[in-house]
Amino acid sequence: MKLSALTKVAAIGGIAALTLTSCAANESASGSTEGGAAASSLSGNLIGAGASSQGSAQEAWVAGFQTANPDVTVNYDPTGSGAGRETFQQGASAFAGSDRAFKLEEIEAGPFDACAADSGIVEFPAYISPIALIFNVEGVDSLKLDAPTVAKIFSGEITSWDDAAIAAQNEGVTLPAQNIVAVHRSDKSGTTENFTDYLTAAAPAEWTPGAIEEWPTEFGGEAAQGTSGVVEAVANGVGTIGYADASRAGDLSTVEIKVGEEYVAYSPEAAAAIVDASPLEEGRGEHDLAVTIDRSTTEAGVYPIVLVSYLIGCEAYEDAANAELAKAYFNYIVSAEGQDLAAESAGSAPISDSLRSKIQPAIDAIS
Template sequence: MNRTVLSRRVFAGVAVAALALAGCSSKGDPGTDPSASAAGGLASITGELKASGASFPNTYYQEVILSLKDAAPNFKVTYNSIGSGAGKKEYGSGLVDFAGTDSTVKDTDGVPAGSYLYIPTVAAPITVAYNLKGVDKLQLSPVTLSKIFQRTVKTWNAPEIAADNPGVTLPATAISVAHRSDGSGTTSNFTKYLAAAAPDDWKLGSGDTVAWPADTQAGAKNTGVAQLVKAADGAIGYIDLSDAKDSGLPFAAIKNKDGQYVLPTLEGATAALAGAEVKDDLTFNPLNAAGAATYPITAPTYLLVKPKYDDPKKAELVKAFVKYVLTDGKAIAAEVNYAVLPTELQAKALAQLDKVS
């Protein structure tokens, strides 16, 4: 059974159970109880929403949308995975009702000030996936990682990589670096991590796009980077955990702030989330977090929603769907390799959503 079918069946069961409970009791305030179900309020909703943006959370959003067909058959939501940069531009131009982004809004994104609220949804590891014949376990420190992606280290048996991997026989294979071709929140978070963890070595800056060396390869969305890595022996790239697992690629253990090499897992991502400071606008940064168990390249993702919609019906639909993402959606997050928000942050996200009118 494939992942989509399995998770849809699991999620459908959760939604049906939630509907049954909603019919038996009116206790509980969904606005203050972060575990409260949204399914009961969706069953009678009719309408359509369009959204676009980040590919990093795309698997999760598509699974939630798929499950929505069972909970609310007359409520249609489409999410077009085009990257954070393009999604922000479409949102700013009024082409979509809400947008997904893994990076915060900048002046150059075309999103007017005051036209959006951040709603955090889930988080996940950004893996450093690779394709290297004969090597199924790899460790990389942030300094070595920065040198690989800047192309100052160009072969797999370089002294820097060997020092991170004592006892491992590394081939003299040339390294091929793959990165995103589109404006990407995954790129933003990966480069922000390198800037924080290897400040004396990382020279390319950070952002949705950076000036990668000319001898690197570019792929559209996380899936495009995965395809490039899978296609070439010696390739390496940064990819969200869900797409890296789907591609069957191995990924490196990354040396965290406490000096431990940690593989990308949901447990490591959850540990990173626990120590992240949340700003008043609900943006937060779990990158390079302290803690022996933390996976250091853990990234957040957000939905951009309007504080006020011209159409009251549209506001109702947006609030209903996003609440569903934050509540019932938790049931399938781990199944598709995403970490749920800490309870306190989830409650703040629901309170932020209540501001929408």
Template sequence: MKQLQRTSRLRTAAVGALTVCGALVLSACGSDDNSGGSGSETSKAAGNISCGGEGKLLASGSSAQKNAMDVWTQTYQSACDTTQLNYKPTGSGAGIQEFLQGKTAFAGSDSALEPGEVAKSKKVCKGGQAVDLPMVGGPIAVTYNLEGVDDLVLDAETLAEIFDSKITKWNDPAIKKLNPDAKLPSTKIQAFHRSDESGTTDNFTKYLNTAAPGSWKHEPAKAWAGKGGQGADGSSGIATNVKQNDGAIGYAELSYATGNDLNTVKLDTGAKEPVEATTGNASKAIADAKVVGQGKDLALELNYKTQAESAYPIVLATYEIVCDQGNKKETLAATKSFLKYTASEDGQKALAEKGYAPIPEEIITKVRSTIDGLK
């Protein structure tokens, strides 16, 4: 019964989780029917796509958007079969480096470019520079596996001390205080973090540093800086390790939690009720974001300290990073065509069905305008 209740709750949080395809060539994922929608829905969306270019389009980076990329690529290539898109979910840090080395047409990153990276991009973007285009939003779910506990509430301070190895047992007084009715065992906490440089880690630690500065002293970064814990490669690695180990806790995008049938932590944010990690709750936090990028750059500033009712504050925005000018002639048409689709109404609508939060209309409108002007 508990298992059925947990499954029902998670499916409410995000309808139809995707199966994570291990292939690097996303077109090969189509045979696993990761679309989650009917063939007619895919065909309808594909019919609205304006194709451009042909050949291979290489991209890499954020694993957070991997499930979104699977859906987008399946739909896009059903309409544009002359373009083969290869997206490697190598992690944000690796994706940015490959882009700056001129190996890819665009990169996916869960963190906006740093000033030094923008400066380096001018060598690749002849006559221009790289810009951040927010394309995917969503909650970073704190997943856990604890026998006998299917409903768990934590706050920023407690999370910070768990992931910094200051709280090491599940029956710690701080956790008991937040969960007075739960039967918490003395099981050792196994905290899993990303071993690769990750924008998910950057956003998660920004939340800890912003919402619990007294408990999390480390500067936010793509590379993990907390004490202790165990590393795992990619969001899929986090989800797999949490699922396999009683007493485990980790952080990953919501689609990885739902896809692996994992419990997720509710956050005590100071609102009247603890907040669950859902697409709708994340959208309320993302809607509070501000564009802080200059010119064509659309980097966002997220509000990790929101106490608004039902607003889930551990969120991220994944950017597609591309040259505003100086894109390679052989891939420019395909790049613009694909990104136009992902930013379109159809492309954004597909996200909500997969555990992601569409980018707010005011922001995505600016993204579409910038894509139209890519050169």
């Protein structure tokens, strides 16, 4: 359903109230001269919404971009991937952050109200991070688990921490006879879809719902809103386990995942490696760079539960001001400076030069 004009204004006002700001200083995103940073000619407001996984990175990107462009205000509301895509489609934001790309049938159904008539959309990976399995079990600092065991834990088939399937992979670890509380996202979430996509690929016999954004209620467990809600529920619970963007794991214990014959701890490097080794999806537009992650790989040193979070905009905007600002902001985010800033602030994996070379033509096409 399209938003009315009044509703769009209200939505934009609500997003604008959540402006992410910082006084961090960065070099100009608009170019420089031999004498130093060039003065920016950009001005106006740019509104975005979407993936909460990008929250910390967006705070850093907004701060750096606004420092380089002091007459620009960027507002990013981390409402979740599903809400972000809907807000963008309805024209209440100029761009979206999403932990999955739009599906082909969603693109065909349209419309995208921020975009000019007959415009395609621009989608590309901007934030790469492992999804960590975080847990809180007294006396247990680390765990090793394979995909079938993870699937059985989150589907409710394995209910106690001293289950034989867990014990067999964790020799020497004293596991309590304690109920497992599996925490999942209550909201429509790209993190959930990435996690369940891994389970679908790596444990198809044990995980049958497929790759889904909304958790299947028949599996029970504890529901929590957003990334921060899952982290809080695991941290404050007893015998809890959940999944969250690794940058938000903090001091919580995490699981090493079995890949091939070894168990691999999450790391930005292992996450970036699997993205570079994965192909782009077929059948998409020239500037729609959705990646098909090989979740069932047995390659050494690769971490398969990875979140690839996208930036989404228009090839051609209805509003020329949005086009100019979105293009400049996207360029800043994918730059080496922007990616290094996100890595420092959020623990993400900087995109490779190879991936950047594929993304740049998509950003250049924005008008």
